[in-house]
Amino acid sequence: MLAVVVEKQCAEVARMELLNLNLFDKSRYIISKAGRVEIPVLSPPEKLSVNFTLVQQDKSIFKAHGLSFSEMKEYLKDVVGERAELIRGGWEMIGDVLIISLPEELYAEREKIGKAMLDFHPRAKTVILRKRISEPLRKPEAQIIAGRKKTVIIHRENGVIFKLNPLKVMFSAGNFSERKRMAYISSPEERILDMFSGIGQFCLPLAKYSSPEKVIAVEKRPETFQFLKENIKLNKLENVEARLGDNLEVSPVNFADRVLMGYFFSPENYLEIALRSLRNGRGMLHFHAIIKKPELKVYGDRVVELVRKEGYEAKVNYNRIIKSYAPMVWHAVYDIEVRSKR
Ligand SMILES: C[S@@+](CC[C@H](N)C(=O)[O-])C[C@H]1O[C@@H](n2cnc3c(N)ncnc32)[C@H](O)[C@@H]1O
Incomplete structure (x- = not known):
């Protein structure tokens, strides 16, 4: 990729001139190297008011959302x-x-x-x-x-390696901020159940950065499960156990302090198993759902009601919209703290 190289003190002047000439490549970052600055360009400028040379970069750094x-x-x-x-x-x-x-x-x-x-x-x-x-x-x-x-590609995000085949398995770029949030949500004394782990989108960042005692990651689809297992190895995570099967059948009982429920089709059908998996009947559910935006609070209240009917105290500690899913439809997550009344 092409870049203009200038002395550091001339960089701002060069950048402004390239911008005015419509030659500045906004999809890449400016790189500073040993007193000189590489400014990414779409094509070579005929002239600038400062001295410059042209290089083909050995390494370009792209912005995640550089192009609209x-x-x-x-x-x-x-x-x-x-x-x-x-x-x-x-x-x-x-x-x-x-x-x-x-x-x-x-x-x-x-x-x-x-x-x-x-x-x-x-x-x-x-x-x-x-x-x-x-x-x-x-x-x-x-x-x-x-x-x-x-x-079959390697996608690196926040220091986590995800191997996957996007033709065969789902990976939502739009869940980026939630993957980042999950990375730091836990702590070393916790145990985690990921009921819908996919290739490890949520549980791998969590296992890596929060270092919980143990994560059980359940995935039903064999093709996706193979990537999950490989990703655990690639990230050298010894605190994650992958389980192949339906979470309604293979989830642990009386185990987790935190349950990830990253699946938004009839998620309420999985509440009973999620609650049963909690250690001593208490913990946090990260409950995902598809909602209409004005219903963000009302929907959370409804889930809390369902949890209460199962014999638990429950409250929404946090909720947020993760991404737009379809016109007027949103993917939301609720952090629901629960405690058994029995
Ligand atoms: C939408 S992907 C989500 C992955 C990750 N949680 C995320 O949100 O990025 C949901 C995954 O759950 C798996 N799944 C669906 N129903 C399941 C079940 N009953 N038991 C275990 N896994 C299930 C699917 O195969 C899929 O890989």
């Missing part, structure tokens, strides 16, 4: 004209795989669109078209539309 969805749609107008406006829902970047959804009227042109997206996004090596994610096991229905055919 509307910029991408503008770019795609060269390929599909105004119909680019029909594309909704943004994109996800997992490792170097870019995932998009397209409206059906653009399926016939998917390969052209895929190639344009490879040109547009400097980090993308493969473009995947995701049609839908099937329930109950969150299996993506997806296909490669451009680029490299290899899709």
